[in-house]
Amino acid sequence: MSTISYKDKKVISIGVVSELTGLSERQIRYYEERQLIHPDRTKGRTRMYSFSDVELLVEIANKIEDGLQTYEIRKINESQKEQKTISKEKLREEIRGQLNVRFGLMNRNESKFK
Amino acid sequence: MSTISYKDKKVISIGVVSELTGLSERQIRYYEERQLIHPDRTKGRTRMYSFSDVELLVEIANKIEDGLQTYEIRKINESQKEQKTISKEKLREEIRGQLNVRFGLMNRNESKFK
DNA sequence: CAATAATGTAAGATAATCTAACATAACTTA
DNA sequence: TAAGTTATGTTAGATTATCTTACATTATTG
Numbered sequence: 001m002s003t004i005s006y007k008d009k010k011v012i013s014i015g016v017v018s019e020l021t022g023l024s025e026r027q028i029r030y031y032e033e034r035q036l037i038h039p040d041r042t043k044g045r046t047r048m049y050s051f052s053d054v055e056l057l058v059e060i061a062n063k064i065e066d067g068l069q070t071y072e073i074r075k076i077n078e079s080q081k082e083q084k085t086i087s088k089e090k091l092r093e094e095i096r097g098q099l100n101v102r103f104g105l106m107n108r109n110e111s112k113f114k
Numbered sequence: 115m116s117t118i119s120y121k122d123k124k125v126i127s128i129g130v131v132s133e134l135t136g137l138s139e140r141q142i143r144y145y146e147e148r149q150l151i152h153p154d155r156t157k158g159r160t161r162m163y164s165f166s167d168v169e170l171l172v173e174i175a176n177k178i179e180d181g182l183q184t185y186e187i188r189k190i191n192e193s194q195k196e197q198k199t200i201s202k203e204k205l206r207e208e209i210r211g212q213l214n215v216r217f218g219l220m221n222r223n224e225s226k227f228k
Numbered sequence: 229c230a231a232t233a234a235t236g237t238a239a240g241a242t243a244a245t246c247t248a249a250c251a252t253a254a255c256t257t258a
Numbered sequence: 259t260a261a262g263t264t265a266t267g268t269t270a271g272a273t274t275a276t277c278t279t280a281c282a283t284t285a286t287t288g
Contacts, residue, residue: 013127013275014275015274069233178265
């Protein structure tokens with residue numbers, strides 16, 4: 001659990017993100033202002049993005065092209081995040097169920113939510 | 115074939131690489147000078163590295179710690195690269211063999227080496 | 229029409245990187 | 259042992275990249 005892959009490591013600065021996405025730096029910073037994206041910062045305050053962020057930005061760009069407004073996109077993204085959490089929890093339950101069937105286990109060490 | 119994953123995309127600048135590897139920028143540039151590593155460059159001549167490069171640098175650092183010299187490490191890396199090419203070719207042959215067994219095919223379109 | 233949204237652009241400041249050079253300690257080698 | 263080589267540090271000056279803030283503009287929306 002919680003193994004952080006390369007995809008989620010925030011190691012890319014804004015110039016490269018701009019090239020990868022085709023968005024201007026102005027746009028990328030603006031989407032942050034509208035809370036669609038959340039880069040890390042270095043000590044020097046340089047924004048750092050992950051490949052996941054790049055993917056997200058491309059999705060954002062598509063939605064903008066479709067005429068959506070930033071606050072709508074934020075809502076969508078937030079509800080998707082919820083969705084993901086839920087389905088992860090469901091997956092966990094499923095797995096737990098299967099383990100119980102196979103080994104007849106009760107939940108031991110780990111508390112139900114973590 | 116030749117799908118380039120995030121791992122091989124050269125999007126990381128030297129400061130971050132330094133943090134990820136624990137090596138000084140001086141060391142990283144020196145290993146380039148000794149041809150152990152081959153970053154891309156932006157138009158502005160900023161060096162750009164991939165996660166694979168980061169992994170390679172960690173291996174290099176370990177070998178240096180073991181007392182190897184850069185030219186020895188380069189030889190090792192080069193022969194490993196050869197090795198990889200060979201084993202990939204072997205894998206290809208194996209697969210080809212299996213396909214032939216299953217479907218009775220001869221090599222059609224693709225020339226033997228590419 | 230007045231406000232908001234999305235984006236461009238410019239200016240000045242700061243951070244990050246580059247190259248080149250000099251220094252040095254630890255090895256090698258002739 | 260003297261002279262070169264290796265690996266690394268450090269410094270300096272130049273250049274590139276990024277940051278923030280502000281002002282401008284066009285389109286959209288209430």
